[in-house]
Amino acid sequence: MSSQIDHLLDEDRRFAPDPAFAANAVAKPELYERAKADREGFWAEQSRELLDWSTPFTQVLDWSNPPFAKWFADGALNVAYNCLDRHVEAGHGDRVALYFEGEPGDSRAVTYAELTDEVKRLANVLTEMGVGEGDRVALYLPMIPEAVASMLAVARIGAVHSVVFGGFSADSLRSRIDDAGAKLVITADGGWRKGKVSPLKPAVDQALEDRGGLGPQATVEKVLVVRRGDNEVDWIEGRDVWYHDVVPQASAEHEAQAFPAESPLFILYTSGTTGKPKGILHTSGGYLTQAAFTHRNVFDLHPENDVYWCTADIGWITGHSYVVYGPLANGATQVLYEGTPEFPEPGRWWDVIEKYKVTIFYTAPTAIRGFMKQGRQIPQARDLSSLRLLGSVGEPINPEAWMWYREVIGAGKTPVVDTWWQTETGAIMVSALPGITETKPGSAQVPLPGIAVDVVDEKGEPVGQGGGGLLVITEPWPSMLRGIWGDPDRFVETYWKMFQDKGYYFAGDGARLDEDGDIWLLGRVDDVMNVSGHRLSTAEIESALVAHDATAEAAVVGASDETTGQAVVAFVILKESFLREHSAEGLANDLRAWVGAQIGPIARPRDVYIVGELPKTRSGKIMRRLLRDVAEGREVGDTTTLADTAVMSVISAQVR
Numbered sequence: 340m341s342s343q344i345d346h347l348l349d350e351d352r353r354f355a356p357d358p359a360f361a362a363n364a365v366a367k368p369e370l371y372e373r374a375k376a377d378r379e380g381f382w383a384e385q386s387r388e389l390l391d392w393s394t395p396f397t398q399v400l401d402w403s404n405p406p407f408a409k410w411f412a413d414g415a416l417n418v419a420y421n422c423l424d425r426h427v428e429a430g431h432g433d434r435v436a437l438y439f440e441g442e443p444g445d446s447r448a449v450t451y452a453e454l455t456d457e458v459k460r461l462a463n464v465l466t467e468m469g470v471g472e473g474d475r476v477a478l479y480l481p482m483i484p485e486a487v488a489s490m491l492a493v494a495r496i497g498a499v500h501s502v503v504f505g506g507f508s509a510d511s512l513r514s515r516i517d518d519a520g521a522k523l524v525i526t527a528d529g530g531w532r533k534g535k536v537s538p539l540k541p542a543v544d545q546a547l548e549d550r551g552g553l554g555p556q557a558t559v560e561k562v563l564v565v566r567r568g569d570n571e572v573d574w575i576e577g578r579d580v581w582y583h584d585v586v587p588q589a590s591a592e593h594e595a596q597a598f599p600a601e602s603p604l605f606i607l608y609t610s611g612t613t614g615k616p617k618g619i620l621h622t623s624g625g626y627l628t629q630a631a632f633t634h635r636n637v638f639d640l641h642p643e644n645d646v647y648w649c650t651a652d653i654g655w656i657t658g659h660s661y662v663v664y665g666p667l668a669n670g671a672t673q674v675l676y677e678g679t680p681e682f683p684e685p686g687r688w689w690d691v692i693e694k695y696k697v698t699i700f701y702t703a704p705t706a707i708r709g710f711m712k713q714g715r716q717i718p719q720a721r722d723l724s725s726l727r728l729l730g731s732v733g734e735p736i737n738p739e740a741w742m743w744y745r746e747v748i749g750a751g752k753t754p755v756v757d758t759w760w761q762t763e764t765g766a767i768m769v770s771a772l773p774g775i776t777e778t779k780p781g782s783a784q785v786p787l788p789g790i791a792v793d794v795v796d797e798k799g800e801p802v803g804q805g806g807g808g809l810l811v812i813t814e815p816w817p818s819m820l821r822g823i824w825g826d827p828d829r830f831v832e833t834y835w836k837m838f839q840d841k842g843y844y845f846a847g848d849g850a851r852l853d854e855d856g857d858i859w860l861l862g863r864v865d866d867v868m869n870v871s872g873h874r875l876s877t878a879e880i881e882s883a884l885v886a887h888d889a890t891a892e893a894a895v896v897g898a899s900d901e902t903t904g905q906a907v908v909a910f911v912i913l914k915e916s917f918l919r920e921h922s923a924e925g926l927a928n929d930l931r932a933w934v935g936a937q938i939g940p941i942a943r944p945r946d947v948y949i950v951g952e953l954p955k956t957r958s959g960k961i962m963r964r965l966l967r968d969v970a971e972g973r974e975v976g977d978t979t980t981l982a983d984t985a986v987m988s989v990i991s992a993q994v995r
């Protein structure tokens with residue numbers, strides 16, 4: 340891996356905070372000073388201010404056995420109490436916690452009092468089913484209030500949840516249930532997606548099929564099933580239990596017991612460089628502290644006025660930290676939407692924003708680029724004037740998408756915060772703070788107060804301003820992963836080995852520091868190409884391609900090339916209006932020249948393939964590995980994690 344990433348794009352647009360916004364902003368510049376003066380003291384202060392500790396902690400960070408951190412270790416708290424009961428006790432029981440919007444159009448407002456009541460009953464049910472402290476519970480659910488209640492009920496009794504995204508197959512579910520040794524599965528008959536009920540229970544049944552006494556049959560005792568889709572399900576007597584048969588009947592008396600700060604809260608599986616997913620382990624006190632702190636400050640949350648909406652599924656870390664734990668710890672009112680952005684028509688998300696007068700909106704660049712492709716007339720036909728803050732997460736946001744987001748969705752005035760973090764970091768690490776930071780389209784910008792990152796070369800030496808290299812986290816942080824479930828060696832190997840002597844966490848991302856020291860993410864380092872000895876970022880070339888008027892979406896890979904080592908190969912989706920007026924071949928040539936002009940001749944793609952779709956995972960990440968197979972003329976590899984597995988044969992045919 341080289342430290343030199345030649346970043347040749349020039350982006351000089353700047354947006355200073357609006358003084359009126361700044362005057363009212365939650366985050367004040369003093370946060371940076373306080374954190375700089377005493378990092379651990381700062382986190383201790385935040386934790387005491389944001390959370391209710393049943394046993395106050397006296398220790399902050401214990402880093403005596405790196406990389407295994409402990410935060411607030413002698414304190415005890417109940418995570419669910421912090422997300423629910425205390426808001427009710429403070430007189431906010433009538434505040435809406437969740438505005439649930441089902442895809443078919445059904446809706447339901449759930450107050451903090453109601454959600455607390457539901458979680459207490461469910462906690463009693465789980466205890467009765469034999470689930471206790473430290474036991475693992477797998478959740479395989481649609482985006483419905485019961486999913487949020489299930490996570491909190493598991494947390495309330497000191498058990499550990501492992502949410503498996505509802506789009507994963509029975510096989511993926513099985514391997515996750517096995518790895519965690521789950522005792523209980525909570526699922527639903529199905530959830531609404533694109534106008535149909537997408538079944539869930541059959542995958543659970545398949546995952547739990549007897550395999551000769553091995554596997555989950557040995558650990559899973561019960562399956563609790565929520566009715567959402569009203570479709571037929573197979574039923575295994577003695578194992579399967581309807582949620583509606585037990586939860587409403589259960590007692591609503593349940594006193595939350597406090598658990599030590601380092602009690603495991605959840606496992607969340609994420610893919611690494613090998614085929615086997617990693618079970619990322621997060622614990623309670625530190626995680627909740629940073630989730631709450633970042634949610635409050637990055638999104639400028641005023642819980643009494645704001646309506647917040649994060650579009651992530653609870654199957655991903657964003658759904659954990661910014662649908663469940665951060666917002667609820669802060670007493671926020673939020674929208675929970677079940678379905679897809681296109682149902683019954685492409686404007687559905689904007690309808691939801693108009694209906695609930697959403698003020699804070701958090702989504703992913705891939706969605707934003709999808710909306711750009713459909714055209715601005717769709718959002719412009721809705722009233723989006725309630726919006727006052729926009730956030731982005733998941734991948735580098737190219738300046739054009741950032742500008743479109745601000746101008747078309749944010750009426751040219753809302754701050755846009757690009758938030759960099761990972762499943763492993765648990766909470767946002769790098770982001771502008773609204774009201775303080777002058778924002779730059781395409782840059783994630785600065786580490787949050789209390790967070791220490793750097794961009795270094797492969798020896799761990801800082802590249803300095805203007806340089807490119809590898810993003811590292813140089814100091815432990817409260818919501819850091821505590822390990823990989825059942826595999827401490829892999830934890831050390833994957834994240835800490837690279838810069839062992841410095842004690843840095845290696846994030847796996849390439850980044851550049853600009854002349855002001857602001858951070859620009861350049862994609863995973865495995866997505867970095869080496870063309871004629873020059874390091875080039877796929878993200879950078881994609882950004883240039885997308886900046887061309889004709890381009891709707893683009894993915895770039897480095898394909899091996901006899902003369903240049905690697906060559907840039909681009910897969911581009913064009914806007915329909917351009918395809919009607921120009922030949923695909925002409926446009927492909929224009930795009931090659933365009934990238935050459937934007938970045939430099941070295942970045943000019945060897946091939947530009949005009950395609951109709953790109954291979955994406957369910958979470959919207961482009962699977963470049965598959966495109967590399969096509970670009971290098973190989974048979975296409977494993978496509979099982981694609982949202983649409985047929986897409987690769989279409990692309991291969993188009994390229995041929």
Ligand code: PRX
Pocket residue numbers: 609656657731732733734735736757758759760761762763783846847848860861862863
């Ligand atoms: O490459 C970075 C990218 O997503 C990776 C983490 O993925 P995941 O664990 O699935 O979590 C996604 C949601 C937090 C990172 O290593 N990434 C995430 N946010 C950004 C980003 N890349 C650039 N800019 C971001 N804002």
